[in-house]
Amino acid sequence: MATAYNLKDVNVRKTWFLMTxxxxxxxxxxxxxxxxxxxxxxxxxxxxxSIGMSFFSYWYSxxxxxxxxxxxxxxxxxxxELWNITENxxxxxxxxxxxxxxxxxxxPNAFATGRNPENAVVAVTSGLLELLDKNELEGVVAHExxxxxxxxxxxxxxxxxLVGFIALLSDFFLRMTLFGGMRGGDRDGRAQIIMIIxxxxxAILAPIAAMVIKMxxxxxxxxxxxxxxxxxxxxxxxxxxxxxxxxxxxxxxKRANHAMAHMYISNPFRNRSKKPGFFDKLFMTHPPAEERxxxxxxxx
Numbered sequence: 091m092a093t094a095y096n097l098k099d100v101n102v103r104k105t106w107f108l109m110t111x112x113x114x115x116x117x118x119x120x121x122x123x124x125x126x127x128x129x130x131x132x133x134x135x136x137x138x139x140s141i142g143m144s145f146f147s148y149w150y151s152x153x154x155x156x157x158x159x160x161x162x163x164x165x166x167x168x169x170x171e172l173w174n175i176t177e178n179x180x181x182x183x184x185x186x187x188x189x190x191x192x193x194x195x196x197x198p199n200a201f202a203t204g205r206n207p208e209n210a211v212v213a214v215t216s217g218l219l220e221l222l223d224k225n226e227l228e229g230v231v232a233h234e235x236x237x238x239x240x241x242x243x244x245x246x247x248x249x250x251x252l253v254g255f256i257a258l259l260s261d262f263f264l265r266m267t268l269f270g271g272m273r274g275g276d277r278d279g280r281a282q283i284i285m286i287i288x289x290x291x292x293a294i295l296a297p298i299a300a301m302v303i304k305m306x307x308x309x310x311x312x313x314x315x316x317x318x319x320x321x322x323x324x325x326x327x328x329x330x331x332x333x334x335x336x337x338x339x340x341x342x343x344k345r346a347n348h349a350m351a352h353m354y355i356s357n358p359f360r361n362r363s364k365k366p367g368f369f370d371k372l373f374m375t376h377p378p379a380e381e382r383x384x385x386x387x388x389x390x
Contacts, residue, residue, distance in 0.1 A: 116140035152203040152211055152243075155353065159201075160345050161191035161213045172219065175228050176212060179235055179322055188212045188238060197341045198222070201353040202234040202243050210238045215343065222332050229319055229329030230336075233355055236318035242311050246353045312377050313385060320389050330386040337379035352376075
């Protein structure tokens with residue numbers, strides 16, 4: 091069972107499993123089409139591409155996520171309170187100071203990204219800074235630092251790139267088939283049928299794969315990060331109050347993206363006005379805010 095003490099190792103293993111699985115899936119697809127066309131060069135391209143994507147997702151996925159979110163880097167001079175809160179928490183926990191970014195958005199939210207604590211980023215929206223008081227902001231920052239400490243950030247960020255690639259791959263196969271990208275004799279005819287099948291399967295599986303991977307990351311990490319934040323600040327009510335305000339705000343993040351929705355501290359699309367049912371919970375990227383708030387207040 092994952093706890094605050096072993097979650098770091100669990101997440102590192104999940105990340106390598108995810109990247110290795112991606113590597114072999116792309117190679118398998120390359121092998122299939124190299125066989126169909128009797129062209130070994132396709133397999134070589136697939137191997138090179140798979141290695142390149144795995145490397146790229148590890149080293150540059152945080153930059154992609156920040157660009158998608160429209161985040162801007164800030165300094166101590168421009169955002170002194172946010173900087174001081176983060177720096178004090180880092181000193182108390184022994185974490186390196188992460189880079190700080192602001193997302194110009196009225197919706198209150200935040201996320202952390204990066205491949206390791208030495209290259210971590212904490213990004214918060216301008217709406218979050220306007221809505222929360224100092225204790226509440228400290229709770230949110232502590233929550234994001236807990237994700238960094240537990241190595242959640244690497245797993246969550248790599249997921250954005252690889253899941254996004256699955257969607258692009260499905261779109262590629264469908265376009266190849268629907269717009270006449272393959273014509274010819276019997277061999278090409280057979281290849282076209284296989285392309286159609288693969289394209290349709292990927293188109294169906296892409297959103298499911300995204301959902302399954304997010305489930306693999308596990309909503310429990312949010313509870314663990316909440317508990318870790320309470321330990322960091324010694325004031326669980328700060329984060330509990332912040333979650334109350336964030337979840338009741340109801341305004342979606344303008345540049346919210348389904349691939350990275352699981353990275354935010356709260357659902358960036360909308361907040362439910364009704365209590366989620368059993369099946370709702372199965373497909374949520376975050377635990378219900380009410381459960382998180384109750385858990386924090388029980389700790390308090």
